[in-house]
Amino acid sequence: DAGVTQSPTHLIKTRGQQVTLRCSPKSGHDTVSWYQQALGQGPQFIFQYYEEEERQRGNFPDRFSGHQFPNYSSELNVNALLLGDSALYLCASSRTSGGRTSTDTQYFGPGTRLTVL
Amino acid sequence: SQKIEQNSEALNIQEGKTATLTCNYTNYSPAYLQWYRQDPGRGPVFLLLIRENEKEKRKERLKVTFDTTLKQSLFHITASQPADSATYLCALVFLDSGGYNKLIFGAGTRLAVHP
Numbered sequence: 012d013a014g015v016t017q018s019p020t021h022l023i024k025t026r027g028q029q030v031t032l033r034c035s036p037k038s039g040h041d042t043v044s045w046y047q048q049a050l051g052q053g054p055q056f057i058f059q060y061y062e063e064e065e066r067q068r069g070n071f072p073d074r075f076s077g078h079q080f081p082n083y084s085s086e087l088n089v090n091a092l093l094l095g096d097s098a099l100y101l102c103a104s105s106r107t108s109g110g111r112t113s114t115d116t117q118y119f120g121p122g123t124r125l126t127v128l
Numbered sequence: 129s130q131k132i133e134q135n136s137e138a139l140n141i142q143e144g145k146t147a148t149l150t151c152n153y154t155n156y157s158p159a160y161l162q163w164y165r166q167d168p169g170r171g172p173v174f175l176l177l178i179r180e181n182e183k184e185k186r187k188e189r190l191k192v193t194f195d196t197t198l199k200q201s202l203f204h205i206t207a208s209q210p211a212d213s214a215t216y217l218c219a220l221v222f223l224d225s226g227g228y229n230k231l232i233f234g235a236g237t238r239l240a241v242h243p
Contacts, residue, residue, distance in 0.1 A: 053233030
């Protein structure tokens with residue numbers, strides 16, 4: 012049973028560029044959440060996708076956008092990169108049933124380390 | 129303001145001792161609380177969940193308590209081993225009006241267990 016997978020593992024970009032990160036949820040899960048974790052901090056919630064729509068969003072600017080595909084995989088896009096966007100980006104999956112979260116826990120992937128120079 | 133506080137300084141203990149980590153929060157009313165383990169450069173791994181109506185939860189060498197009056201959770205690792213060295217994150221979980229759960233994480237406490 013494959014867990015949550017993310018790609019790429021590491022990424023280096025320069026200021027102003029755009030980046031796309033990818034996530035495949037755990038088998039049987041249909042909901043994907045994205046988090047940003049700066050060094051020495053806890054993960055910060057960016058947004059959550061279910062049924063190919065964003066259904067929750069944290070306090071992140073519109074430069075952060077996402078997408079969910081029919082196979083439940085997801086992408087996180089960040090435009091106009093800033094130095095402060097350097098962080099570990101985590102994807103977590105869970106399952107929704109009857110429109111409500113049915114799994115008590117979220118399963119995290121290994122993350123993508125983004126460095127902005 | 130809303131805050132989640134975990135010991136920012138690393139906790140150093142000797143192998144075999146009990147490690148106790150603290151998670152305090154203010155101005156939140158979570159449905160439940162979770163503890164995660166995170167190794168450097170890796171994603172968090174779920175350890176334990178405790179609901180607001182539960183006082184204590186155990187799993188093997190792990191024990192979590194949850195005091196909603198004090199707004200505090202304690203996480204204990206008994207008979208600690210060097211392999212327990214990692215950062216431990218507490219996360220408050222909220223159920224919004226749509227029934228979706230949302231996690232708010234603390235910054236984590238780094239635990240180092242020395243032989």
